[in-house]
Amino acid sequence: MSTNPTPGAPKPRTKHAALTRPAVGEFGRQELAILGAPCGKIKELVTRLLPHLAPQLSVGYVDADHAAGDEADSGGTGGASPILQAGASAELTDKILFRRVDQRRELDGFAQKELLFHQSLVLVNGNHFRAKQQIIILDPAKPLDKKLDRLTDVQLILRPDGVTELPAVLQTHFAGQDIPMLALADTEAIADFISSWWQRSLPPLRGLVLAGGQSQRMQTDKGRLNYHGLEQREYAARLLATVCTDVHVSCRPDQIAELPAGLLPLPDRFLDLGPMGGILSAFQLDPNAAWLVVACDLPFLSEASLQHLVQRRNGAKIATAFQSPENEFPEPLITIWEPRGYGTLLRFLGLGYSCPRKALINSDIELLTAPNPQELRNVNTPDEAAAARQELR
Numbered sequence: 001m002s003t004n005p006t007p008g009a010p011k012p013r014t015k016h017a018a019l020t021r022p023a024v025g026e027f028g029r030q031e032l033a034i035l036g037a038p039c040g041k042i043k044e045l046v047t048r049l050l051p052h053l054a055p056q057l058s059v060g061y062v063d064a065d066h067a068a069g070d071e072a073d074s075g076g077t078g079g080a081s082p083i084l085q086a087g088a089s090a091e092l093t094d095k096i097l098f099r100r101v102d103q104r105r106e107l108d109g110f111a112q113k114e115l116l117f118h119q120s121l122v123l124v125n126g127n128h129f130r131a132k133q134q135i136i137i138l139d140p141a142k143p144l145d146k147k148l149d150r151l152t153d154v155q156l157i158l159r160p161d162g163v164t165e166l167p168a169v170l171q172t173h174f175a176g177q178d179i180p181m182l183a184l185a186d187t188e189a190i191a192d193f194i195s196s197w198w199q200r201s202l203p204p205l206r207g208l209v210l211a212g213g214q215s216q217r218m219q220t221d222k223g224r225l226n227y228h229g230l231e232q233r234e235y236a237a238r239l240l241a242t243v244c245t246d247v248h249v250s251c252r253p254d255q256i257a258e259l260p261a262g263l264l265p266l267p268d269r270f271l272d273l274g275p276m277g278g279i280l281s282a283f284q285l286d287p288n289a290a291w292l293v294v295a296c297d298l299p300f301l302s303e304a305s306l307q308h309l310v311q312r313r314n315g316a317k318i319a320t321a322f323q324s325p326e327n328e329f330p331e332p333l334i335t336i337w338e339p340r341g342y343g344t345l346l347r348f349l350g351l352g353y354s355c356p357r358k359a360l361i362n363s364d365i366e367l368l369t370a371p372n373p374q375e376l377r378n379v380n381t382p383d384e385a386a387a388a389r390q391e392l393r
Contacts, residue, residue: 020285062128064125134155206248206290297379330361344359
């Protein structure tokens with residue numbers, strides 16, 4: 001009996017929207033569980049690695065506290081402060097040099113990702129928690145025979161002094177895999193490996209031309225203006241194509257039919273939010289890419305400036321942006337937004353803000369000086385457009 005739907009029949013209902021989910025592990029997008037040694041040795045290794053990694057990456061560490069649990073089992077407080085003991089569900093303390101939040105909420109899979117959202121790398125004590133990729137230590141005091149199910153994607157093997165080869169059970173488990181091995185004592189080499197692994201995991205860069213505005217001050221569609229022998233939205237798309245894997249044009253649904261041939265339309269899915277709606281629509285399309293966003297009203301922008309931005313991209317930050325030539329603030333509409341920018345923009349939207357610049361100002365970003373600040377001039381009025389045409393002749 002055929003199960004093919006009748007032509008023209010309505011699509012079957014689904015319970016949930018078919019959204020592409022971000023490729024986030026147990027705690028973060030880029031995470032490594034370290035296991036195969038006692039907890040103290042794992043923590044000691046992380047302590048050695050941090051001075052090498054922290055200058056470039058914001059590193060989070062995940063562990064469990066045996067002593068607190070044992071104390072609670074014996075009738076103690078388990079390390080809870082008097083405020084928590086009195087019934088508070090959360091306590092935020094400004095320690096001046098750092099901030100600490102103690103909470104009684106469950107550490108479920110959603111909370112784990114939320115709590116460490118701002119970290120560009122998460123190192124995990126694999127004796128207690130899982131992570132999507134792993135580093136293992138060949139410590140005879142903590143054999144991995146009973147934890148093979150946690151070794152789903154081992155990236156590196158660390159060999160303590162006196163250990164020369166893999167145990168037989170691991171040789172069988174890793175049959176056919178070529179996993180690099182380093183000495184456990186070689187801190188610098190391990191840190192270099194992690195840095196290179198992190199860099200290889202950098203998301204691809206896709207391009208987005210913002211061309212869905214109402215152009216009220218210009219009194220005509222800014223994306224259709226001609227400064228370079230073709231529509232400005234097509235000119236911007238061609239610029240982006242020199243540095244991005246592909247390029248989409250953010251637009252209103254009613255603009256799709258009028259786009260020049262060859263341009264990929266991305267109609268707004270977040271409506272009436274201005275540029276933020278276009279950026280969020282791009283992240284909904286692909287939350288696992290970084291998006292280089294360029295507004296269509298930048299006729300002076302050059303390929304050289306885009307190359308400058310891309311070459312100095314800092315994937316460990318929320319975004320990489322040029323500083324405005326008019327003030328100290330970032331220019332949000334010529335910016336590389338990393339995947340973590342998706343959650344950042346949604347958080348600001350949830351707080352009632354639809355300004356991408358406000359999100360950048362209040363986030364950890366890479367702020368660059370433009371090689372030619374005049375290229376960041378946007379053209380919004382008929383008089384400005386006429387002047388721009390004269391300059392670009």
